Amino acid sequence: MNARSPHIDQAALDAKHPVILEAKDLCIDFRKKGDSIFSPKQYLRAVNGLNFQLREARCVAVVGESGCGKSTSAKIATKIHKATEGGIYYHGTNIDEFTSGEELDAYRRDVQMVFQDPFSSLNPLHTIRYHLMRPMQIYHGIKPGKEMEYRLIKILTQVGLTPPQEVLDKFPHQLSGGQRQRVFLAKTLAIGAKVILADEPTSMLDVSIRIGVLNLMNRMKHEMGKSFMYITHDIATARYFAEDTIVLYCGHMVEWGDTEQITQNPQHPYTQLLLAAVPDPSRSIHEKLPTHRSMETPMWSPEKKGCPYAGRCPQAKAECSQYLPEPVEISANHFTRCHLFT
Numbered sequence: 001m002n003a004r005s006p007h008i009d010q011a012a013l014d015a016k017h018p019v020i021l022e023a024k025d026l027c028i029d030f031r032k033k034g035d036s037i038f039s040p041k042q043y044l045r046a047v048n049g050l051n052f053q054l055r056e057a058r059c060v061a062v063v064g065e066s067g068c069g070k071s072t073s074a075k076i077a078t079k080i081h082k083a084t085e086g087g088i089y090y091h092g093t094n095i096d097e098f099t100s101g102e103e104l105d106a107y108r109r110d111v112q113m114v115f116q117d118p119f120s121s122l123n124p125l126h127t128i129r130y131h132l133m134r135p136m137q138i139y140h141g142i143k144p145g146k147e148m149e150y151r152l153i154k155i156l157t158q159v160g161l162t163p164p165q166e167v168l169d170k171f172p173h174q175l176s177g178g179q180r181q182r183v184f185l186a187k188t189l190a191i192g193a194k195v196i197l198a199d200e201p202t203s204m205l206d207v208s209i210r211i212g213v214l215n216l217m218n219r220m221k222h223e224m225g226k227s228f229m230y231i232t233h234d235i236a237t238a239r240y241f242a243e244d245t246i247v248l249y250c251g252h253m254v255e256w257g258d259t260e261q262i263t264q265n266p267q268h269p270y271t272q273l274l275l276a277a278v279p280d281p282s283r284s285i286h287e288k289l290p291t292h293r294s295m296e297t298p299m300w301s302p303e304k305k306g307c308p309y310a311g312r313c314p315q316a317k318a319e320c321s322q323y324l325p326e327p328v329e330i331s332a333n334h335f336t337r338c339h340l341f342t
């Protein structure tokens with residue numbers, strides 16, 4: 001995301017945190033539901049021109065309200081959906097080029113998704129031991145025995161599930177939501193994933209245990225070199241966990257770059273609204289949020305023009321609904337796409 005910034009030591013960044021996963025001009029259209037077979041095909045554009053570079057041992061947060069295209073972006077990266085335009089590159093190769101069984105297996109091992117619902121993502125009929133043994137057998141050919149036991153205990157200890165010997169023989173229903181999410185993260189370690197696409201991994205957990213799971217992901221990033229795409233509607237947690245942040249609105253990147261800059265010095269009116277909506281105990285509940293003209297998020301389509309936020313933006317100008325402005329670099333690694341800056 002910062003390839004063009006003159007203020008960043010690009011060579012040092014590339015050496016320490018090489019790019020592992022990259023999105024280039026990613027777009028996806030879905031056929032609109034409810035079309036009659038006699039009417040012309042109409043499409044919803046769920047993602048429009050997404051670009052990012054995910055680096056080794058770093059995190060990119062993708063932030064935005066429900067329906068803005070966050071999960072769809074991750075699903076393209078896991079090959080659940082195919083991009084309509086643009087693509088996802090893994091170590092420089094377009095993932096559409098992975099077609100042989102061997103290439104697909106390797107990619108699916110390396111890039112894993114963690115879902116928001118820890119209750120449905122584990123099989124209730126199997127113990128935690130089974131959930132962790134299977135990937136080690138399948139992906140690494142490790143047979144049950146001493147070596148397997150050693151690895152199981154190590155992984156559970158790494159994710160903070162102790163005492164590991166007891167946890168191994170439990171079933172998912174015997175664990176709390178936070179513990180199950182830790183098991184799921186342990187599974188990514190058992191698989192040997194390098195990139196973890198975490199889709200709202202803490203949104204179904206009690207507030208008090210969210211921080212523990214975020215801490216664990218932070219450790220996986222710093223100590224084990226894992227890379228995270230962190231999907232969230234909660235921009236405050238992005239600040240805690242992600243070096244880079246993309247604010248998505250209606251499938252469009254409206255502001256992106258250094259997380260600290262975006263959260264401390266937001267420039268796009270939509271990012272300002274997101275941050276103003278974060279609960280702050282020091283603020284009175286009578287304090288007004290910035291006024292926006294409508295709360296309706298438009299459905300985007302490939303033929304639409306302009307900034308998707310124009311209908312809601314209190315500062316919209318005539319050109320906002322006519323064409324989308326080019327990205328503007330506000331400061332080092334801090335970009336926005338807004339007519340207020342053109």
Ligand SMILES: Nc1ncnc2c1ncn2[C@@H]1O[C@H](COP(=O)(O)OP(=O)(O)OP(=O)(O)O)[C@@H](O)[C@H]1O
Binds near residue numbers: 031
């Ligand atoms: N398979 C599909 N077919 C048709 N439309 C889809 C499909 N998947 C997603 N969409 C639409 O694409 C848009 C983006 O959806 P997406 O799930 O990516 O949003 P999101 O930002 O992850 O929202 P949430 O936080 O609620 O999961 C939505 O309008 C959604 O209805």
